[in-house]
Amino acid sequence: MSETTCQADKWVEGKDLLTRKAFVRLALGGVGLCYAAALGYPVYRYLGSPAEKAAAMAAITEVTLKDAEKLPLGSVLMFKFGPHPSMLIHHQDGSWVAFDAVCTHLGCTVQYQPERNVIHCACHGGEYDARTGKNISGPPPRPLRGYAVKPVSGGIAVSRA
């Protein structure tokens, strides 16, 4: 606080009023912000509710695919790992692999092409190795995320690698 405002003999009416006005403005602004938060928070949570639930769903670490061991050689089973589309491939040599079926380029769902033994994305022509999930041609920047696969009694267990 400056000297002039404290000294009664040099008191300027306008200056004091301005300070009070500023205070009231600040207080009103603060109250307004509180109201905005009190209205905005429930609406934000309301709008975000499905994403929050999906995130909780995505937190799972393992799914068991019932009767998946009957999957013929050289074919694919599409399934959901939490909310994410995923694929289980039974190779000709009897080995199993599972990947996240979302293309790492722009998020299209990829497809297994048994005749060429590649995983192909129709959106922009990206291709991945069907055994390792490695990106081998086209725009994808990263390999497909792989899952650990383990045959269990009555099905195939797929878990985060």
Add this chain to the structure above:
Amino acid sequence: MKPALNSVCAWVDERLGVSELAQFAKAKTVPLHRHSFWYYWGGLSLFFFLVQGVTGVLLLLYYRPGPDAFESVRQITYEIDFGWLIRSAHSWAGNLMLAAIFVHMFSVFFMKAYRKPREFGWWSGVMLLLATMLFGFSGYLLPMNTLAYFATKVGLEIPRAVPWLGPKLAELVRGGLEVNEFTVQRFFTLHVVILPALFVPLLAFHLWLVQKHGNAWPPSEAAKPSAARRTIPFFPNFLMKDLALWLIALNVLALLASTFPWDLGEAADPLKPAPAGIHPEWYYMSSFQVLKLFGQWFPGISGEAIGIVLFTLGLALWFLIPLYDPEGKSGRRARRATYFGLLALAVLAVTTAWGYMGLR
């Protein structure tokens, strides 16, 4: 920063003429007298309508009409974060909106604000009330719980009293012979598309008329010489008071919606009997009771028919009151109009109270 802001303002103003609006707002005044309190109820109705718009759009994000209706409202109430609050606020604000409109309408009636040149304001206002009641009727079915099911069933039985045309009309509205998922779908369309499309232009017309003619002086004030009458500027004085009241309304709504959350009830089951003490919402209680009374006094379909005819007649007279009492001065017609208003108020109050007492 400031010169840049000023030049942007000037640029916009040159093209949109915002300053003309500011000039208009500056010149506008609102009468100040001991009945000024009643001038705020139209604005209050508008506030609750805006709340309905916002909460209604939010509910649209999760609501599914048709066979899934109850399940989706159950999800909104119990699974979606704060869904119960949004739904409760929508139900409460709908009721408060109707209450505010009733107060607004009766205050306009008794202050004789329907007189020349405000006839169209009165007519559009009555139509807005009827549209709001239809909003209430159609919205009430959407959760498809037991109460909604029977309220709609009973409501759609009423036109039966009109020969041939009544049942046909009810079937068309219902989408079948019984209330079913098609009814929900139809009421949903009515509630979120047709009624808003009619309501919003009508409301714009109503508000434009209020701006055009200004607030009416009640007869007791209009009789005074103009020097003795006092006014306050609309901007900012009246507007600030208006907004302060909106803030109070918001607090009341928040308190009601959060401490008395709207009940979900049970899913409608056509094979279950109607629960004991089932009754319509308060704004339909009066007409419900009138129909019930006439049904008792004149058994058979004729009792209801008499009730409907009387109610329609009363509403028509209510609607046409500006033509009966058009003058800007007091007289026999003015007194009769006031008595008619008191009678209408008494009939509504007595039949509503009677209806609620009959439940016990």
